[in-house]
Amino acid sequence: MNDPSELSASEARRLIGRGELSPTELLEACISRIEAVNPQINAIVATDLKRARREAKIAENAVLAGNALPPLHGLPIGIKDLNATKGLRTTWGSKLFENHVPTEDDALVARLRAAGGIIVGKTNTPEFGSGTATDNLVYGPTRNPFDLERTSGGSSGGAAAALATNMLPLCQGGDTGGSLRNPATWCGVVGFRSTPGLVPQENRTLNYTHFNVQGPMARSVPDIALMMTGCVGNDNRDPMANPCNPQTFLKIKPANLKNVRVAWTEDFGGVAPLDDGIRGCFKRAIGTLANTFRSLDYHNPDFSGARDCFWTLRCVNYLASHKMRYEKHRDILSKNIIANVKAGEKMSLLDVSIAETQWRKIYRDFEAFFKDIDLLIVPGNATPAFRIEDGIPREINGKKMENYMDASLIRSALTLTGHPVLALPCGYDHLGLPFGVQLVGKRHGDLELLKISMALEAILSTNPDLKRAIPNL
């Protein structure tokens, strides 16, 4: 057998179930890989190896005893450092919580444990998840495994880099403006932002702002589906919770793409900034898919109001989350947080009502747009992974970006619609860095989107130019 850290989560789980791979063996392989690679990458920032080893041993004994095994039984998992883990340092990437050790697990962490997952450690993130570069004053930057001078993306950048380098087979992440998608495409892995409510969030800041969605990251679509069994659930503390049977995610088979009607757009008709090099990669990828689907048409949803809408509603969230911290501790808060709070302080209730109206229009228009299609394909990133020293993508095609959100509009516009989006690796960009696409499904059509993505991943994997990029570390 190869090094178990190289196995997919699905394959590892199969072998564990058959007693051909012990959870301990798998965990030790991951720990070895973390020890070998993490010092260069800085993806995993805190671990509880003692507990992980103890749980792996218990998992091993459960196999030997012939017990019924839960879906993630014995699989090592990384948790983003924005999620509380009992007894394991959780900092939110902030100096304010530098030495914080939670006394309870977040509900999602608890669900993943209940599904059999073994929490190995915490993955790095920008402070409070604000940024497309994973970097913070507590732990410093997470480096891109394909070019150590570049960012792994963010905010789930630690997770993406840990997966790309086989340090862990599964990682949890979260996504507001694209934080499950941007690091996935920049590190050549898969991230899945599901329909809001499917993965309930008991501690959301605002009652009905669906911007933040948590979910799985992995190296393949089948592994994403497997991890969903530990993510979905019901929780009355989340008013958007949308119960679903986790078992349904175990039965997913690839879709027949000849039944799938597809639209594609590279930049929503010029609305989202897009680097010309990425445009070229994306169009070449679309070109290779010519006879793959029932139909494949260039078609632009109307996202003309998305930038301002997202920015304003995001400010409501930022003031609710960070205003008090900003008043007391602005000396140690990141620039991104300060910029958002300051912008929000200048706005009025009328601005909010205008943004809410735009949001409604975007939702309605996008639902209508989706009436005659099953899938929308969009680039996963507006630019190649940028240099860590730049902090944000400074310009696109020579045009200066006001802040990191501008270069994220290709993803954040889709946040507004609440449709599920899967970020799928798709070869390399013009700089030789990983490139990926966003696959957008029908709202509440999460299972169908996973089936389509699975079929498409299988096709891309047969194409040397479009298959998942593997770092050479």
Place this chain on the structure above:
Amino acid sequence: MNDPSELSASEARRLIGRGELSPTELLEACISRIEAVNPQINAIVATDLKRARREAKIAENAVLAGNALPPLHGLPIGIKDLNATKGLRTTWGSKLFENHVPTEDDALVARLRAAGGIIVGKTNTPEFGSGTATDNLVYGPTRNPFDLERTSGGSSGGAAAALATNMLPLCQGGDTGGSLRNPATWCGVVGFRSTPGLVPQENRTLNYTHFNVQGPMARSVPDIALMMTGCVGNDNRDPMANPCNPQTFLKIKPANLKNVRVAWTEDFGGVAPLDDGIRGCFKRAIGTLANTFRSLDYHNPDFSGARDCFWTLRCVNYLASHKMRYEKHRDILSKNIIANVKAGEKMSLLDVSIAETQWRKIYRDFEAFFKDIDLLIVPGNATPAFRIEDGIPREINGKKMENYMDASLIRSALTLTGHPVLALPCGYDHLGLPFGVQLVGKRHGDLELLKISMALEAILSTNPDLKRAIPNL
């Protein structure tokens, strides 16, 4: 047989199904009643009798032909004048739409028609639904059938008065701060605000503001359950839509109240203004329920932030809906609308973020409050129905009310939680006007709440002091 207009909807539907009552006969009885009573009350403000008669005839033929009949087959229904009805004048109670005749039905109207309902006419409402008194510049006031000098309540006041006087067996209404509940209790009928999303709303102003919920009004709980079969559904245009099988509402049986754990409060621990006379009525009613449930305890949820929270978030909605109208037409807009828009114009995005944070806290606390109970009982109104000339309840226990929302806090606080609330008649108040209670169920526990309400209604109906009040017209 009695006059068919006096039948409950459920009984009328049973007789129609058996061929013992023809839809035409029922419709004509309602029309006669409308002609006799409506001139005094002004509940029904527009009708399409020609179409209604044609549809009743078709419904009659369907019975004779032995066709399968939908759940509301042949039942006359009133639609609130805030909902578009194809070919039937729809004004939103506003001079701005005084002569508006829609070319399409609202989705809810279409669902009610598809379920077999026969739309007879439109019921009166304050302009754009803003008010606890049904009165407007297009049609004038709807009078309370128990005292013609007093209001029928609002905003679904036309619906409540039409039901109380047997003009129609079923009416649709809508509720933001209590508009299905306040007129129901003041007119001695039943109104049901379900969990947001169960009755989808394709044309909501804001994407995720669940304040407005549309639903059924009737003279009894079984009739409410019956009408729900035509209200629930799925509609992707509503991001909060929460699909449910309409058939489940046909199978509801009364709950065994000995299994039901109940909390009661008359004013959320002094947070909601409450007239002392109403307080007395409510406490007497609670007193009679002493051995009815598994438990019945005085217990206050924390709604300390509800007033400001609701007012601010409501302003976001009002600016989104009415800002342009206010700019152009403030000379013909109602005082309530103008006051809300003006208040919103003075607020900041920070105010919104504070209100959103309060909303989240209220939701979380209320969910925790409900963990150990199945039902919360609260008065349906803070005051007796007030005089039409007063426009709003001017004072409560000698304390001046700033605006009509203050006297509505007993209902609007519950709007914030998103829990289902049924307004149930409960005898007469100290002035001899109808009194009622709000029965609050678990979130998404709509079916269970209807079962509990049905059992409680049956008990109250055996008590001469607490049974539904009937107007003497």
